[in-house]
Amino acid sequence: MADKQSLMENSSNLKTTPLLKEHLKLKAKMVPFAGWNMPLQYEGIVAEHNHTRTQASLFDTCHMGEFYISGDAEACGIESIFTFSLEDMPAGKCRYGAMLNERGGIIDDLLVYRISEDEWMVVVNSGTIDKDAKHVQSQLKGGARFENRSEKLTKLDLQGPLSRDILSELLAPDVKGLKYYTFGYFDILGEKNIISRTGYTGELGYELYVSAGKAVELWNHLLKDERLKPAGLGARDILRLEMGYTLYGQDVDEQTTPLEANLERYVNLNKDFVGKDILLKQKKEGIKRLLVAFQADSRRAPRHGYAIMKDGKKIGEVTSGNFSPSLSCGIGLGYIAAPYTKIGEKILIKGGSAEIEASITDRPCYRKSSLKN
Amino acid sequence: MNIPDNLYYTKEHEWVLIEGNKGKVGITDYAQSHLGDITYVELPEVGKEVKQFDSLASVESVKAASDIYAPLSGKVLEVNKALEASPESVNKAAYAEGWMALLEIKDESEKDKLMDAGKYKEYLNKLESRD
Numbered sequence: 001m002a003d004k005q006s007l008m009e010n011s012s013n014l015k016t017t018p019l020l021k022e023h024l025k026l027k028a029k030m031v032p033f034a035g036w037n038m039p040l041q042y043e044g045i046v047a048e049h050n051h052t053r054t055q056a057s058l059f060d061t062c063h064m065g066e067f068y069i070s071g072d073a074e075a076c077g078i079e080s081i082f083t084f085s086l087e088d089m090p091a092g093k094c095r096y097g098a099m100l101n102e103r104g105g106i107i108d109d110l111l112v113y114r115i116s117e118d119e120w121m122v123v124v125n126s127g128t129i130d131k132d133a134k135h136v137q138s139q140l141k142g143g144a145r146f147e148n149r150s151e152k153l154t155k156l157d158l159q160g161p162l163s164r165d166i167l168s169e170l171l172a173p174d175v176k177g178l179k180y181y182t183f184g185y186f187d188i189l190g191e192k193n194i195i196s197r198t199g200y201t202g203e204l205g206y207e208l209y210v211s212a213g214k215a216v217e218l219w220n221h222l223l224k225d226e227r228l229k230p231a232g233l234g235a236r237d238i239l240r241l242e243m244g245y246t247l248y249g250q251d252v253d254e255q256t257t258p259l260e261a262n263l264e265r266y267v268n269l270n271k272d273f274v275g276k277d278i279l280l281k282q283k284k285e286g287i288k289r290l291l292v293a294f295q296a297d298s299r300r301a302p303r304h305g306y307a308i309m310k311d312g313k314k315i316g317e318v319t320s321g322n323f324s325p326s327l328s329c330g331i332g333l334g335y336i337a338a339p340y341t342k343i344g345e346k347i348l349i350k351g352g353s354a355e356i357e358a359s360i361t362d363r364p365c366y367r368k369s370s371l372k373n
Numbered sequence: 374m375n376i377p378d379n380l381y382y383t384k385e386h387e388w389v390l391i392e393g394n395k396g397k398v399g400i401t402d403y404a405q406s407h408l409g410d411i412t413y414v415e416l417p418e419v420g421k422e423v424k425q426f427d428s429l430a431s432v433e434s435v436k437a438a439s440d441i442y443a444p445l446s447g448k449v450l451e452v453n454k455a456l457e458a459s460p461e462s463v464n465k466a467a468y469a470e471g472w473m474a475l476l477e478i479k480d481e482s483e484k485d486k487l488m489d490a491g492k493y494k495e496y497l498n499k500l501e502s503r504d
Contacts, residue, residue: 040436041409044409044410045409045410045435045436046410046412046435047410234409234435234436238435298413299412299413299433299460300413300415300433301412301413301433301438303438322435323412323413323433323435325435330413352431352438353415353428353431354415354431354438
């Protein structure tokens with residue numbers, strides 16, 4: 001047996017979340033992820049995936065970054081940073097989108113929370129915190145205040161069809177009223193902080209924000225509920241892939257635009273933002289490649305870097321792939337030359353000795369989730 | 374970690390059960406645990422001739438894709454077709470229902486290049502202390 005591809009790397013010099021000791025107590029297999037020492041799995045990736053889809057799981061997402069921005073909505077320049085519009089967001093609303101460089105490439109994909117008329121929280125990926133902070137600050141003006149609270153603020157994700165019941169019984173009865181992509185302030189073990197109805201699994205779920213000193217207490221408090229189990233990055237990666245959600249650094253990066261990444265619905269071309277000119281140009285000329293989801297005819301998993309072929313010719317490349325426990329077949333995401341991106345189009349995926357017949361599917365691949373229950 | 378006494382082992386964590394001129398091949402308990410949930414097994418063609426330590430099969434798990442090497446040279450007599458529908462047998466019973474191929478052994482003296490259970494156990498201890 002020899003690994004062709006593996007998530008294992010050297011684990012020295014990695015950042016850790018406040019929950020490291022809890023993960024080790026739970027006998028998690030730890031792996032490096034974007035510079036952090038994170039739990040890949042506890043019981044097993046497929047078991048944790050299935051538990052999230054049928055009951056509920058708790059994920060350590062303390063590694064992600066949070067910025068607070070305040071200032072006059074029009075004068076502070078915040079609108080020009082993001083691809084989606086902020087001005088029509090009421091307080092208590094979350095929105096997903098991206099921020100771009102001058103070439104239209106994605107600096108990061110992220111969520112913005114509107115806290116009040118003149119205050120926002122931006123939640124970014126862990127591996128991009130430093131460059132994101134630099135970029136946001138370079139765009140702000142007119143008396144805007146910026147604070148990077150990534151070290152002080154931590155986050156747990158509670159995801160799964162039972163998450164509402166568990167959260168309202170154990171912590172905050174009022175979360176029952178939270179609608180999809182909204183948030184509120186709740187009493188979280190004596191600390192007033194944000195819970196939003198958002199997530200990265202496709203299930204009904206919540207993201208809970210607390211100060212770093214509270215993370216261990218919150219983690220253990222929630223896990224007292226026997227319906228809830230911890231889940232690691234392995235399950236999280238398959239869950240998001242089944243929904244067709246992109247992973248920054250793997251499916252999207254500064255070399256890809258949101259149009260190429262099939263994220264156009266998170267872009268508002270009626271407002272001004274950094275990188276918009278390039279997107280308009282791409283729209284006019286037509287994009288050359290598009291990120292699509294595909295489903296294999298077999299259990300065989302497409303993997304990052306595998307070639308996508310059509311009639312003996314290479315037409316694209318896989319960016320993410322794995323076995324889908326929900327669908328019992330291989331699934332993936334990848335960029336394909338624009339003429340071949342129709343839903344239902346048959347493709348052949350080649351890597352090493354593997355030749356995988358697949359077809360392009362609509363996103364999400366998994367359609368039975370509890371997301372909007 | 375389960376390491377049966379009656380098998381021979383490779384450094385890449387394959388096992389072989391030698392019975393007369395036939396050798397049944399699979400991956401070890403350590404290998405299946407390291408790979409995690411196995412989701413696909415690519416079995417060799419019956420009749421294929423392999424040299425010792427050449428690629429024989431491959432397995433995929435939710436973590437990685439891995440080559441499986443032949444512990445001994447030989448001809449593939451039979452493969453475990455049941456793994457096509459239930460590859461998780463490799464996780465559940467690596468030394469029983471999880472077997473992969475039956476070889477007709479060319480040269481039994483090649484087993485001198487393999488480890489017995491005691492040596493394989495020592496080898497695993499060394500690997501784990503290094504981890």
